[in-house]
Amino acid sequence: MSRALKIVFLVVSVWLGFNAGAQTTANRELVVFTDRDYCISGDTLWVKIYVPNELQQYGNIVRLQLESQTGNLIASRAVKCNNTHTEGYIAVPDSLQTGLYFVHAFFNAQRNNGLLKCIGRSVYVYNRFDERIDRLPVVENKTSVIIPESAGSQIDINLEDPDYHRRDEVKGNINTGDNEFVFMVASARIIEPFSHENTGFMNFGMKDQNVGIPEFPEKDGVLISGRLSDKETGDASTELVLLTVTGNETYFDYYYPDSTGQFHFFLPDAMGSANLILQALAEEDTLFDIELTPNFMSAVQQLKFDSTFVNPKQSEIIENTIKGTFFNKLFRGVSISHNDAFEMSNPYGIPFYGIPDNHIVPELFIDLPSFKEISRELLIGFQYRERKDQLTFRMLNYGQDRFFDAEPLRLINGIPVFKNSFFQDLKSTDIASIDLVKSERVFGDLRFTGILAVSLNDKSNSWLAQQPNLFQLKVPCIEFPKQPNYRPNAKSKTQPDTRSQFLNSVIEPAGSWPFSFQLSDVKGDLEIKVEAITKSGKLYRTSKIISVQ
Template identity: 85%
Template sequence: MAQTTANRELVVFTDRDFCISGDTLWLKAYVPKELQRYGNIVHLQLESQTGNLIASRAVKCNNTQAEGFIAVPDSLQTGLYFVHAFFNAQRSNGVLKCTGRSVYVYNRFEEAIERLPVVEDKAAVVTPESADNQIDIDLEDKNYRRRDEVKGSINTGDNEFVYMVASARIIEPFSHKNSGFMRFGMKDRNTGIPPFPEEDGVLISGSLSNRETGDAANSLVLLTVTGNETYFDYYYPDSTGLFHFFLPDARGNANLILQPLAVGDKQFDIKLTPNFMSAVEQLKFDSTFVNPKQAEIIENSIKGTFFNKLFRGVSIRSKDDFEMPNPYGMPFYGQPDNHIVPELFIDLPNFKEISRELLIGFQYRDRNDEVTFRMLDYGQDRFFDTEPLRLINGIPVFKNSFFQDLQSTDIASIDLVKSERIFGDLRFKGVLMVSLNDKSNSWLAQQPNVFQLKVPCIEFPKQANYNPIAEGRTQPDTRWQFLNEVVDSNEKWPFSFQLSDVKGDLEIKVEAITKSGKLYRTSKIISVQ
């Protein structure tokens, strides 16, 4: 009985019914316990009417809740868009069901909006049932003016709700009427991505091909995560050229270096596969005229967003922050036999002098304009007959010319491993690791078969800021959103927020879901004069 009545769908809540291009759309997702076997990484995505992926985020869920944001592109066209969520491991389920949201986007450069699309497939629209008898929104006052403080409480009493979200916003009539919850049937459009349960990490998938012929290639692909000199991995692509890497505990935007091992002058191409799900069937849409009153409010909201950014700044800035703890507890090649810090010694002009003076057990050979390296094998008291694994800032290097002109002042440290080391089924005849003071890795520019890619991983936790600016009443306040929080299951949940300079009808709303997946809603509308 419990199996049949439990909800098995992710349910997405948005902090608004519409947004302006360039805005930040804040999302919350209810994660039923029955779905937590799929991992703890939820993918949130924004999709167009035609099924094209606009933007996506990977967020870590906490028990039954996941929350994050989507930065709406500044150039996004006016129209109707859809937000939904999924676990990567749900790809094996065939058609995936999710309760998401429709959201209108108004392009901030558009002078006049006359017509907008509406969903014609009413069967896809989910209308929440009334929760007026179960949830009470109690306000201290009845009349409000601009910049007043709204105080009240949400009384939930004894009910069956497992998740509730309270929000408050000025109503934009068109989106308020025509947007809302929608039930999506989604399907994996990228069949090459395996249904891997992402637990505290993200899966990166891609394909390798021969640049000249375009055919799939299966040469070994090496992965290095820059900014983390100890992380290294590899993958043997299958016959179709597909490869996959899992990045544990990677947060923020990762800089990846992918290197297919080439024989001779063979050139490769690498293409990463975006991780998203798309609607199984395209919805049917109609378009309707926007009446003059609605058009005026939309125009005012666009202007208000401009002033909000002018005085408050951008709420989410694009950052290159990245964190990824060392999963090995040591360098992937093990503890080095020697760790040399050149700044403790006399300055040396090139790597040949550095190897002679500082690197005991390392051999630098320069014959016929060709440089070769050899590492001493401590176990056999002889030098290996092949070159060691060479690394600069943790990145494998296959041309010794990169080392020749390095001065001791360029180098932070050098690690030497003077024995055979095994990583998976790879075998290294010693290891030379050079860590530079300069971590930009500009020396990789224009190198063949070296692909530098920026990949978003787990999003850093961030919270929306709905509060007025600290300067107070000396600057205009054009906020439209004031509240978006998960309601505690306590019988009485207090809330408060300060209104802005925007006049109009304000809706304070509570949306709730039961264990069986039924949606409920109650709201209270006040007039801001």
């Protein structure tokens, strides 16, 4: 992180502290809505989050989390707000054991707010390999459970037909009329009795699990934090850390860690999963370790738990639900597939080192067998010198009409390189382009005596494995927008359809909202539900339950 970002961080922190004192404490909580009360391990849990106007000063990136009852972070996502709400999903690990879990959210800039609260949700996860479930945990201290007020007199759920059978189409409308609701979610699902009875909204007091992360407001980007330490002693190190994002040769940043070894980087407009290259620099041959710090706020510290028996009927329904999920995946596939897509715009508009003095495309010239030949034939103002076993590079300084005494910053695919031997065997057919900067360039408080930037045709960066103190890390950034698919499979007429979720939509707080969905082969009680929140932060709920025969 450059010095400018630190200054901005301090200014914004002071501003946020002033404004926080001027705000009232009413209705300053994120509210989490889930599309179901339970998941089978390997499922995708879809989430909607209400963001009050009072919280939008903290940025537009919400941290969404799934936490175990023992306080372990299971999964997290960074999602971007859209006006008063945001949507996202959590891919529930396939190996996650049966138990009670919690979904909650926060803004990074809230983490040192003192009493940080969130209205989250509890959900059960049933491991798909469990043959029979006899006991399950429940929340003991009911004061944390929020029971929404009835909205039966304000919200009407009307159906065209009172009776339904498997694979019927359900049609109706939701009338909200005039009210004080600011956010509403409509959902429909087959009831699993145990989770339906024992889950719901939870009033969480959040606790910071990583005090080293600053309360930086994430706006159109994500904050990445970590710690640098001496590999041999484990002591914190303050040596310079360089950051490169592969797949974006124009992005570069650096940070001097504090006395505890903590460093922080902000990735603007980074979408998807980023491949980060972190390098620790030191004059000696010291080896370092770099460990990223999970951005985690725990919400279960104040909760106490008990366990209760699952009656035979409930256990049978859970067992059938697990089997149904297996068939659903077999015939529909997984709803979220693994995706390594990554997008990040260039915040500078040009390469971070500025406009190059020369841009060379080797394929426009005769093929050359080594970088030595390339430098002699194509790189004007660049010296390639071999003395005994030592290879040195020098760049011409146009301003002084002489060569710099120190070596230039050397880049391969945008990644700093400190061993010239990596360039020796490069042929012109290996290289897409070469940039030369023949002047002193300044980036923050770093000074470069010229730039040699080589872009290879091969972007796999396999050569990185030979570099010491270099760490390749895959980091999830802002989640790409995705929508759940509750519709039946196109081939469902000839294949079993075991869907249990049919609807989960944000609806307008006033007026009439029509809905329709097709039922599956699953029989049981179907709940059509509307959950709403008012300007004052009160939760309301109304539902209609029908029997599917």
